[in-house]
Amino acid sequence: MRSKLADAYYIRFTHQAGFEVSSTTRYTGTMEACILATRDWTAGEIVQYCSGAIVDLTKEDDAKLKSEGRDFSVMVSTRKKCTCLFLGPARFMNHDCDANCEFMTPQNSTISFKVQRDIRRGEEMTVYYGDHYFGSDNCECRCLSCER
Numbered sequence: 001m002r003s004k005l006a007d008a009y010y011i012r013f014t015h016q017a018g019f020e021v022s023s024t025t026r027y028t029g030t031m032e033a034c035i036l037a038t039r040d041w042t043a044g045e046i047v048q049y050c051s052g053a054i055v056d057l058t059k060e061d062d063a064k065l066k067s068e069g070r071d072f073s074v075m076v077s078t079r080k081k082c083t084c085l086f087l088g089p090a091r092f093m094n095h096d097c098d099a100n101c102e103f104m105t106p107q108n109s110t111i112s113f114k115v116q117r118d119i120r121r122g123e124e125m126t127v128y129y130g131d132h133y134f135g136s137d138n139c140e141c142r143c144l145s146c147e148r
């Protein structure tokens with residue numbers, strides 16, 4: 001019999017989660033991950049199973065990941081005032097300048113998302129990373145909202 005912990009893990013990959021990790025070429029021109037809604041979502045709902053852990057990085061860790069080109073999951077936390085590594089399915093949420101989800105930090109080292117406006121099944125679920133994540137004023141951003 002599976003443990004409750006295993007169930008809590010597997011549910012993220014079932015229809016019940018309300019999202020799936022899919023693929024897109026929108027952001028870099030090569031295949032990478034994105035989060036797609038597998039049902040309609042209503043503003044205010046919590047995307048409970050698209051969660052992740054945040055690990056604080058030292059300056060050395062940060063520099064090493066950058067130099068190896070492995071900083072794709074690194075964010076600057078304005079609240080914690082340091083760089084952090086995102087782990088878990090939450091790390092696959094891409095940035096949009098008019099995102100349909102927002103970050104929630106229910107516990108110090110865990111993130112999940114709250115739906116900001118209604119999302120239709122099949123739509124990409126996105127979050128706003130920050131004002132200058134993709135260059136000054138996000139001038140290098142490749143999100144759908146910028147394209148429009």
Ligand SMILES: C[S@@+](CC[C@H](N)C(=O)[O-])C[C@H]1O[C@@H](n2cnc3c(N)ncnc32)[C@H](O)[C@@H]1O
Pocket residue numbers: 027028032033034071072073074086091092093094095096134140141142143
């Ligand atoms: C936290 S990861 C998101 C998941 C990522 N697509 C992957 O497969 O690992 C952040 C990376 O996704 C890409 N990305 C996400 N949103 C983007 C955007 N609006 N414009 C350009 N690149 C974006 C960039 O490569 C960025 O470093």
